[in-house]
Amino acid sequence: MTGELYHVLALVLIVGFLGGIRLMNSPRTAVGGNLLGALCMLAAVVLTLVKYGLIGRWLLGAALAVGVVIGAVVALKVAMVQMPQLVAVLNGLGGAASAIVAVVVLLGQAAALNLFNRLSCGLALAIGTVTLSGSMVAAGKLAGWVRQKPVVLAGRAAVTVGLLAATVGLGLAAALAPSGAAAAISLAAVLAAALFGLVMTIRVGGGDMPITISLLNSWSGLAAAVAGFAIADPLLVAVGGVVGAAGLILTQSMCRGMNRSLVEVLSGRTTVISAAPADGDADRPAAPEASTAMRQQEPAEMGPVLRAAKRAVIVPGYGMALAQAQQQVKTLMDTLESVGCEVDFAIHPVAGRMPGHMNVLLAEVEVPYEKLWELDAANDAFAQTDVVIVVGANDVVNPAAMSAEGTPIYGMPILRVTEAAKVIVCNLDTAPGYAGVENPLYRHPKTTLLLGDASETVAALAACVSQ
Amino acid sequence: MTEVYLVILFLAATAAGYRNIRAVPTLLHTPLMSGMNALSGVTVLGAMVTTAASVATGSAVLAAAAVVLATVNVVAGFLVTHRMLRMFRSPGAGARRRGPT
Numbered sequence: 001m002t003g004e005l006y007h008v009l010a011l012v013l014i015v016g017f018l019g020g021i022r023l024m025n026s027p028r029t030a031v032g033g034n035l036l037g038a039l040c041m042l043a044a045v046v047l048t049l050v051k052y053g054l055i056g057r058w059l060l061g062a063a064l065a066v067g068v069v070i071g072a073v074v075a076l077k078v079a080m081v082q083m084p085q086l087v088a089v090l091n092g093l094g095g096a097a098s099a100i101v102a103v104v105v106l107l108g109q110a111a112a113l114n115l116f117n118r119l120s121c122g123l124a125l126a127i128g129t130v131t132l133s134g135s136m137v138a139a140g141k142l143a144g145w146v147r148q149k150p151v152v153l154a155g156r157a158a159v160t161v162g163l164l165a166a167t168v169g170l171g172l173a174a175a176l177a178p179s180g181a182a183a184a185i186s187l188a189a190v191l192a193a194a195l196f197g198l199v200m201t202i203r204v205g206g207g208d209m210p211i212t213i214s215l216l217n218s219w220s221g222l223a224a225a226v227a228g229f230a231i232a233d234p235l236l237v238a239v240g241g242v243v244g245a246a247g248l249i250l251t252q253s254m255c256r257g258m259n260r261s262l263v264e265v266l267s268g269r270t271t272v273i274s275a276a277p278a279d280g281d282a283d284r285p286a287a288p289e290a291s292t293a294m295r296q297q298e299p300a301e302m303g304p305v306l307r308a309a310k311r312a313v314i315v316p317g318y319g320m321a322l323a324q325a326q327q328q329v330k331t332l333m334d335t336l337e338s339v340g341c342e343v344d345f346a347i348h349p350v351a352g353r354m355p356g357h358m359n360v361l362l363a364e365v366e367v368p369y370e371k372l373w374e375l376d377a378a379n380d381a382f383a384q385t386d387v388v389i390v391v392g393a394n395d396v397v398n399p400a401a402m403s404a405e406g407t408p409i410y411g412m413p414i415l416r417v418t419e420a421a422k423v424i425v426c427n428l429d430t431a432p433g434y435a436g437v438e439n440p441l442y443r444h445p446k447t448t449l450l451l452g453d454a455s456e457t458v459a460a461l462a463a464c465v466s467q
Numbered sequence: 468m469t470e471v472y473l474v475i476l477f478l479a480a481t482a483a484g485y486r487n488i489r490a491v492p493t494l495l496h497t498p499l500m501s502g503m504n505a506l507s508g509v510t511v512l513g514a515m516v517t518t519a520a521s522v523a524t525g526s527a528v529l530a531a532a533a534v535v536l537a538t539v540n541v542v543a544g545f546l547v548t549h550r551m552l553r554m555f556r557s558p559g560a561g562a563r564r565r566g567p568t
Binding site: 014017018021022024025026027030031033034035037038041044045048049052054057059060062063064066067068070071072074075076078080083086087090091093094095096097098100101103104105107108109116213214217220221223224225227228229230231232233234235236237238239240241242243244245246247248249250253347349354355356357359360363364366368369372374 | 496514520539542
């Protein structure tokens with residue numbers, strides 16, 4: 001195959017990838033968009049096999065076959081609730097592959113490289129390894145193998161900056177080193193990058209996970225793009241760039257949803273449990289309506305309220321995922337609708353542990369997606385809502401975000417559930433959420449608390465409606 | 468020359484991707500992420516070329532391991548995205564509209 005033909009075909013595939021993403025802008029066309037992307041990837045593999053004359057290489061064929069089998073088994077076995085950690089692990093694999101490519105090219109094929117290729121190798125090695133170790137820590141936290149609480153190391157600022165400098169410095173040194181020393185320096189660069197990824201993610205706690213996982217997604221793309229620079233492959237460069245952009249958009253979106261900057265999340269500044277709203281503090285900017293005592297009732301007492309409601313909104317949070325209550329939530333929705341109540345869902349952008357987490361869980365139990373309202377639309381409609389049912393959500397409905405200056409969630413856009421006539425909170429307990437800020441919603445006069453396992457309280461709610 | 472072409476391609480693809488991806492609703496952000504995840508496995512192409520070009524056995528084995536990892540990334544990424552997207556059904560399609568978003 002001539003170089004020109006290859007480049008033209010590569011460009012066609014890049015346009016195909018972009019078209020596939022374009023189709024992702026609506027749930028109706030998204031399945032087709034994903035298939036288009038998969039077909040383009042298959043075509044890209046075939047194109048590469050043909051261009052480099054690789055057909056018939058047994059090692060390559062075996063490696064591809066093993067990858068396909070493992071990938072298919074993993075993808076078909078995984079449960080939807082495990083999706084955050086699967087996404088994290090897959091990010092890491094992509095990063096690892098890019099880093100390996102960079103190392104092998106740098107050590108084995110150095111003679112054919114110019115300075116641009118070499119520097120790209122060093123960079124791909126660093127970014128890929130950081131992505132791998134960061135993703136593994138994130139996956140471990142999401143799966144509960146690693147402590148979810150932020151781990152704050154002594155002198156972490158100095159350690160982080162030092163490791164970052166070491167990663168970049170050693171990466172570049174590996175790229176420029178004479179062939180005799182390249183292997184040792186590359187190994188050192190890999191170690192420094194792995195440590196940096198570890199230190200960076202180990203101090204990110206559960207609620208900041210959506211931002212972290214989006215950022216790692218972006219880096220896995222960047223690693224592929226830079227590896228593409230190293231071996232002058234247009235498909236790697238373009239597709240890697242697209243993935244980098246996608247991760248960046250998700251990261252921005254998550255940061256907006258939490259009203260915090262990326263630097264704050266990565267430095268762990270906002271994840272430290274805040275001392276600001278200490279109990280009994282006279283200067284505490286209390287929410288104006290947060291004066292009454294908490295009202296805890298039995299689910300059965302909610303029957304009249306729910307049966308009288310014409311419009312209900314359910315606000316799910318990470319607690320719903322933890323309690324595995326989505327099926328009960330769907331049953332509650334069906335029951336309410338059967339007595340003539342209109343039910344919608346209000347989805348906060350950072351509810352859960354990854355972008356769009358709640359939407360996937362609710363889609364799995366066959367809640368139609370028209371019912372999944374975004375933040376602004378949901379907030380506009382609360383005033384016309386008879387009852388709001390909060391299921392395992394805390395920070396995203398915490399009114400302190402509007403009034404309590406100096407707390408980690410101050411300024412974060414929240415779902416203003418108290419604008420509805422009545423609020424029922426089905427949370428495990430009244431402990432502060434991930435941000436560590438006490439929730440005045442629990443003491444609001446409109447609020448009734450149904451504490452305990454959400455799958456039980458929500459099921460009890462549904463039962464009392466149909467009585 | 469090649470370097471300039473690659474850098475321009477990178478910038479153009481990133482910009483075009485940025486524009487297209489901004490249009491994806493938050494509803495689909497998880498499948499978007501897993502789909503992008505699959506695309507980041509494009510590095511499998513680099514791993515394939517590197518495997519074939521490796522002379523030393525050690526390099527070839529290492530590069531083949533990269534092929535496995537990237538292939539898992541691609542296949543699992545596209546498949547879970549497919550599984551998720553198929554769940555986004557709309558029994559009442561057309562009956563009621565989503566709120567303004």
